[in-house]
Amino acid sequence: MIKSTVCYLVHDEKWLMLFRNKKQHDLNHGKWIGVGGKLKTNETPYECMVREVIEETGYQVQSALYCGIIHFHYEHHEDEEIYVYQTSDYVGTLHECSEGTLAYIPKKDILDLELWEGDRIFLEKMFRNEVPFSIRLYYDENEIIIKSEVKEANTNE
Template sequence: MKLNTLCYIESGNNILMLNRNKKKNDENQGKWIGVGGKLEPHESPDDCMIREVKEETGLKLIDYQLRGIITFVLPKWEDEICFLYSATQYEGTLKECNEGELQWIKKEDVFNLPLWQGDTYFLDDLFYLNQFINIKLVYNEQDELVKVCKYT
């Protein structure tokens, strides 16, 4: 099982989203997601998230919070546990990302983007509720969502 981080950075009513359109053999190809990536040896989830945000965006996070844990079950890919973060303060200038196009999107417009189907089950809570998110999203071979388990 793979361990990842995923961070959604807020600026006012906008969320920084990444259109994954540059890497070959990308499990997220064509989808819009937050920024983040795979934990490296000896990294904590916080270490990984801070490093990945800096690498992918050029931004240094000042204020961030662990908001949840997502378990992704994907038959075509390795299952993963993802540490979900939100961030509200940062410094630096946004740079070009080698994994895709970064864009600030209004919160309400995020749901109109090509997302993973399961993302809608946690993004609304992430954007509008202040509670810890614990969810399992199960996909089939065609990348269709077949089961959602929300835990309290």
């Protein structure tokens, strides 16, 4: 099982999004996603999120809200757990990202972007401040969600 994090950085009702357009063989190519990546050995999800934000944006997270966990179950890929965070508490200067184009997008426009179907589910919960959550998404061989389970989570990460 792959374990990853994603963080949404917010400033003035705009969310920092990453358009994955720089790597050809990228599962996320052509999609808008949050900033994040895979956990390293002995790294907590929070530590991973802080490290990934620095690597991909140049920003240093001072504190972040744990929003929940998403369990992705795939027909033809390894299953994945993603720990989701949100922050407005960060410092530094935005730099170019090797994985794609970073852009601050008004919250009201995010759901109009080219997003993964599953991302829409948890982003809507975040927009309504319905956190923390626990979501299970089951995908078929065509990357279409065939089943979803959405619950309130009672624990913090």
